[in-house]
Amino acid sequence: MDNWVGCGPLQDFCSVIGDISLSVAEVIDVRGPKNEIISGLVPSKIVQQINEAGVRLKSNKLDVLIWKHSVEANFTTRNWKGMMMYWWQRASIITQVGWIMGVLPILISWALWEARCSSRMEGIIFNIEGAVRYVKCLLKEASCLLQNFQKIRKGDNVVMQNFRLLIIPTHKKKVKFVKWEMPHSDMIKLNVDGGACTNLREAGGGGVIQDSNGSCIAGFAHCYGYATNTVAECRALLDGLRLCKQLRFQIQSVLVESDSLVVMNWLASGICHLWFLGIFGRR
Template sequence: MGLSGFGIGSRSDRGVAQGSFFCFSSDPDTLVWLRDPSGVFSTRSAYQLVRPTRACSWAFSFFWQSSIPRKLSFFMWRLVNGQLPMDDVLKKFQIHGPSKCHCCVLAQLETMEHVFSTGQLATETWAFFEYSLGLSASAATVRSRCVTWWLFPVKGKALRWLMRTLPILILWFLWRARNISRFEGRKIAGSQVRALIIHEMRMLIRGHFSSIMVPCQWEDLLEALAVVRRALTATAVRWAFPPTGCFKLNTDSCATGRGSGGGGVIRDSCGRLIVAFADSFGCVDSLQAEARALLLGLQLGRQVGVSRLIVESDCLVLINCVRREWGVPAGIRPIVRAIRLGVPSSHQFCHCYREGNTVADSLAAYGAMSGTRVVFTKGSQLPTRTKGLLALDL
C-alpha cells in the first residue's frame, strides 16, 4: 500500500525512539508527582496523602453544598457533632449553671433536642412548613427530622433543592431565636421566625434559580418552584466536512477485555477517504490509547502528504493538553511532546462529540479486537461496520 514505513520508528519522526512513544527532545528533565494526575506537586494532593482518611458522611453531603452559605454549613457541622455551646453540652465540660429554655412559656431544661426539635417554638415552626409541603413527620430528634425531609420524595429539581435546604434554614433561625432570647432578653414569636426563614429562602432561590420570579407569599413560592423544570435542548451532532483544501483527521480509542486499541481516518473536503488505520496498544489506559491514536494519525498524515489538517477527537482532556490549555498528565507527557514536535502551524485541534466520531470509534474497536496494525487506503478494504458509518457521514 506504499505505507510500509508507517509507524513510530519511521525516519520522518525525528526524535521519536524506535518502537516506543518516548520523544527525546531538548526539554530538560522534570520531576513527576505521582499523587496528582497532572504530575505537578500540589498542597492539596500532599494533604490527601498525610491526612487520616475516613468514610464520607451521607448527612454531610446535604449541607456542604455550594448553594448553601458557608456559615450555615459550619453551623450544621457543629450541630451534628454536638459542638454548639448549649447547657447540656457545657455540662460535659463540667460547666454547670441554671438551665432554662428561653423560647418556651413554661420553663424547660435547655437541650439540643428541645431547642431544635421538641420545644414549643421548634414544634410550631416545623409543623408550619411540614404541613405546607404535605410532610407528616413524627420525628422527635433533630437527625431524624432532617433525614425525613431529605428523603421525602418530590418531583422537580427545584422542590428537591428546597427539601434539602429548608431544614437547615429552620435550624439556623431557631438557633438565632434562642440566642436573641437568651442574651438580648427579647422574645421572638413563631410568626417572626417563619417570616425570617421565608425571607432567607427567597434570597437563596434568587441566587440559585435566577430564571424564575420569586413571589412573596409562601404558598405562591411553592407553586412557582413546582413548575420549574430543567430546560432540555436537542442538538443534532454529526461529522462536519472540512473547508475546501483542508483535510480532517478523526481519532478515537477503545478498551476491551483483550486490551486497548485505537483508530483514525483522514478525509478530504468532499468526505472521500484518504487513508484510515486501526491498531492495538495492549494494556494501557484510555487516555494513553487516545494519545497514541492521535500520534499515529498525525504520522500517517505526514506520510501521505497532508499539509492542512483539522484534527478532531472526542477526548477533551487530550485536545486541551495538546493546545497547551491544560496541564499534561504524566502518563501521556512523552506522547504529547512527540505530537507537538511534529505538528505544523497549519494544523488545528478541535474537540468533537462521540456521535460525530463514529467512524474512528469503529476503527478503534476493530484495532482492539484484531490485535495488530492495519492501514486502509480504499473504502472497499474497511470493515463492514465502518463502511456503513462512513457512508452515513456523507
C-alpha cells in the first residue's frame, strides 16, 4: 500500500514472503506496526520506513489483504474488479454506445496493464498511440458478437464513427394484443402487476379481484419502497393472494394473471428464491 512507506505499493519492490492471506489488521493496529511480524515479511530497511511513516490502522476501516493492490492505495476492499463492476452497472446497456461506455474502462485498464508489464519485463517503451489502437482493436473484436440493442440515441452515430464501429440495428419488440377473459362460474380471477421506476428504485404494485361476471370484488395498491421489478411483482402477487384469503376465498378457486413470466414460473413450479413468497406458499 502506498500509505505504508509513501513510495509505491510494497508488492512493487518487495518479494511476496509469508502467508499471502495475511490481513492488514494482523500486522498493524491502532497503536502502529507489529514489528515482530512485519520483520518476517519485508527487509529491515522497509520495516524502518514503515515505522517512520507512522502508519496506524483506524478501527472503523474495513480490512484488506497485505499483498493485494487497492485502487486508491489506501486501506480499502475496493479492488480493480469491484471498480469495473461498479462502472459496468452504471452503464446503460440498452444502447450500443452505453455498452461501449461500460466495457471501455475494462479494455483501457487491460491495455495499460499489458503495456506496463511489457515495459518492465521486456524493456518495451510505452507508446500511448499504440495503446489507443490496441484498445480500439479489442473494442471492435468484442462488438462483433453484439446484437439486439433497444435504442439509438442522438449523437450515437458520431461515437460509432470515431471508433470505426458498425452500428448494430435495434431490436424492435413485437406487439401482441391480449384481452381479459372471464373465469369459470366457480372461480374468481386475480390480476396483479408490480414494478419499479428503474431497477432497485421506488417500487409499487396492485391488483384487482373479479368474479365470473366481470364484476369487481376488491382491489388494492401498495408502495414497497426501494425494490427490484421482480420483487415488486412477487409482493403484488403475495398481497393479492392474502386479500383473497381474507375475503374467504379458497386459494384453489383463484385464477392468477400477471405479466411477469418469472413470477408465474416460480408459482407454477413451487420453487421460489424469495423467502416471503415461499413462507406464504407453505402456509
